[in-house]
Amino acid sequence: MEHIDTLKALGLFDARVPRYTSYPTAAVFSPATNGAFQKAALESLDPTDPVSVYIHIPFCERLCWFCACHTQGTQTLGPVESYIGTLEAELDLLRRTLPEGLRMGRLHWGGGTPTILPPPLIHRLAKAIRSVFPPAAEFEFSVEIDPTMVDRAKIDALADEGLSRASIGIQDFDPKVQQAIGRLQSFEVTRACVDDLRDAGITSLNTDLVYGLPHQSLARIEDTIDKVLTFAPDRVALFGYAHVPWVSKRQKLIDEDALPDDLARYRLATRAAERFVDAGLTAIGIDHFARPGDDLALALDAGRLRRNFQGYTADTCQTLIGLGASSISRFPDGYVQNAPATAAYIQRIEAGEFPGARGYHMTAEDQLRARAIERLMCTFTLDLDDLGAEFGPPAQSLAPALAAMAARFAPFASLEGGRLRIAPEGRPLTRMIASVLDQHVPEGVRYSRAS
Ligand SMILES: C[S@@+](CC[C@H](N)C(=O)[O-])C[C@H]1O[C@@H](n2cnc3c(N)ncnc32)[C@H](O)[C@@H]1O
Ligand code: SF4
Structure with a gap:
């Protein structure tokens, strides 16, 4: 039955993970x-x-x-x-x-x-x-x-x-x-x-x-x-x-x-x-x-x-x-979301205030992980040398996470010389694999399904 049984055994149908349109996520x-x-x-x-x-x-x-x-x-x-x-x-x-x-x-x-x-x-x-x-x-x-x-x-x-x-x-x-x-x-x-x-x-x-x-x-x-x-x-x-x-x-x-x-x-x-x-x-x-x-x-x-x-x-x-109401800005070192409710957003603007209601100030570690997750979501590969070119030696600190991904998601994820690759049949697992890099899993938040 194709690869479905293996994907299922790896938890594809049970997992609830973010879509990673940002890291950390708005939650x-x-x-x-x-x-x-x-x-x-x-x-x-x-x-x-x-x-x-x-x-x-x-x-x-x-x-x-x-x-x-x-x-x-x-x-x-x-x-x-x-x-x-x-x-x-x-x-x-x-x-x-x-x-x-x-x-x-x-x-x-x-x-x-x-x-x-x-x-x-x-x-x-x-x-x-x-x-x-x-x-x-x-x-x-x-x-x-x-x-x-x-x-x-x-x-x-x-x-x-x-x-x-x-x-x-x-x-x-x-x-x-x-x-x-x-x-x-x-x-x-x-x-x-x-x-x-x-x-x-x-x-x-x-x-x-x-x-x-x-x-x-x-x-x-x-x-x-x-x-x-x-x-x-x-x-x-x-x-x-x-x-x-x-x-x-x-x-x-x-x-x-x-x-x-x-x-x-x-x-x-x-x-x-x-x-x-x-x-x-x-x-x-x-x-x-x-x-x-x-x-x-x-x-x-x-x-x-x-x-x-x-x-x-x-x-x-x-x-x-x-x-506008609820919109999120991405700055070089973090995110800010305008007040989500339209009435609250309008109230802030009328009071002459900046409408940002919640956000996240990223650390250097967050920046590295954000780029790593983005690479995986875009190319289904993650190369520590490429990350090193942008982030320097700290990129190597992700090596244990890559090894953990390859071990947990074999045979669909494989690691060779600091380069993790998700096989085409394993692509439905990408959000789950990326979530291994996520250090900010909030308590009590329910995401949508991974598949
Ligand atoms: C903000 S909507 C704008 C679309 C526009 N108002 C329209 O109705 O044609 C953007 C897109 O988000 C997607 N979308 C909305 N709710 C969704 C959901 N629950 N699950 C998956 N995609 C969704 C839809 O494909 C939708 O076209
Ligand atoms: S409610 Fe319908 S029309 Fe409005 S944004 Fe959603 S999909 Fe578009």
Whole structure:
């Protein structure tokens, strides 16, 4: 039975481990690292080093039951417009704090649903951002788009503001699956959105899919993949459904009896991955695929693929500045998350305070382990000599951890001359293997499944 029995014996189906979009993970952030750390980190940025900027829009018109993102429902634009005013005030706070001459290399709008913004608010927000963060010579702008919550006028407004990559949410096209996750979205509406994006000159397209959803079968996911491939996406993100109803209360609406079991879930992930690779896409890390020639595939080849809060990225900026409720900033020596609840975030900004509510100040040891985990998640290998080139002799202190990984995860992990390698059949274990390096496993936190 393929390698499943060995993967199972190694605990794949029982493990609950982080996704390692950061190390340490947000679960260990503490209120001790807050707005004061954020202010000092912003003040001391090197103005010659461009930054990435992330803007969180925590609103949706529909609230899909499966969704674990930080968002809230609204049927009117009042709260959205007022939130844009708060973002402008946060930008103003940054203007007074950042060093002169800092440039923006990347801009990403996520959510929630950024395309809930009508064209005038799109222009207003884009202008406010540019006035604080002038774009660098090389600049990319990406936005998460809900195809049911966008029209040609919004796409044209985003294109006018320099949108270079659209990321559209699909999840699954099957009506029964869509019904079970409380998210209806026809192929025709999605196709029209893709056509509008191309017509408006947006050349790069990412599609989000999810495996492990209720009632999903191999036939259903293959049908979704056939439809997605007609869009000729440059990138595909294939996320494993994280069922965390204790965090995301709306997931209580999901019928747990209809969720695929461990084996079915594993088969959905492997079949979907095979289909994308057969279609000519390159597998990127644990859950992305990219057209050869796309920057993500080029970054993988060139050894500059990175992992951040949005998943895999070719972004090499050292600093990511997150604005808006719940967004996380990554500074050279740590993380800060803005107040997660929208009301609390607004309150802080209105009081003229920095909105950082919790975070983590990294030690040198954390920096080394963060890079090691990132390498594993990006390349399925970890080379102590490579780490040594960046961190010097302390890199060798990880040698016992590498030996422990190879011993515990044989035959899928092997160690040769200071280089740990995860075999292709062992890749579903990557998050578990990376967790051996994790020195900050918080008590009482329940992560989603490893598989
Ligand atoms: C913030 S959502 C934005 C998508 C956009 N609002 C839409 O609906 O099209 C980004 C992506 O996160 C993924 N996602 C959300 N909840 C998830 C969950 N519980 N498990 C796995 N992926 C999830 C989905 O693929 C979704 O498209
Ligand atoms: S999937 Fe998108 S539209 Fe649905 S609740 Fe999540 S963020 Fe909102």
